Amino acid sequence: xxxxxxxxxxxxxxxxDWTKYVIIVPTExxxxxxxxxxxxxxxxxxxxxFVAVNQLAHEYLDETRNKGSINNIVVDEELYNQGQSxxx
Numbered sequence: 001x002x003x004x005x006x007x008x009x010x011x012x013x014x015x016x017d018w019t020k021y022v023i024i025v026p027t028e029x030x031x032x033x034x035x036x037x038x039x040x041x042x043x044x045x046x047x048x049x050f051v052a053v054n055q056l057a058h059e060y061l062d063e064t065r066n067k068g069s070i071n072n073i074v075v076d077e078e079l080y081n082q083g084q085s086x087x088x
Contacts, residue, residue, distance in 0.1 A: 004050040019052040023059070026077040034073055035060045 039060035048054040061069040
C-alpha cells in the first residue's frame, strides 16, 4: 500500500499534490447524510496531517457552510446508477 501524502512532504500549500476524487450519490438526502458524516469525522480524533484524510474530513463544507467552498459530493442519480451496474 502506498504511503499517504503528508503536508510536510511539500514546501508550501501551493505545492500540495491534492488527491483527485468525486463522490457520486443518487439524492440530495444522501449528499446531506455524507456531509454530516464527514463533519463528524472532521471533529473526531484523526490525523489531518495526511492530505487525503484532511480533504475527506472537509467534505462537509459547501457554499452554504463556508463561502467559496465546493465539495466533491455530486448528486446525479443516473451516473450513480451507471456506477452501480458496473460493480455487479
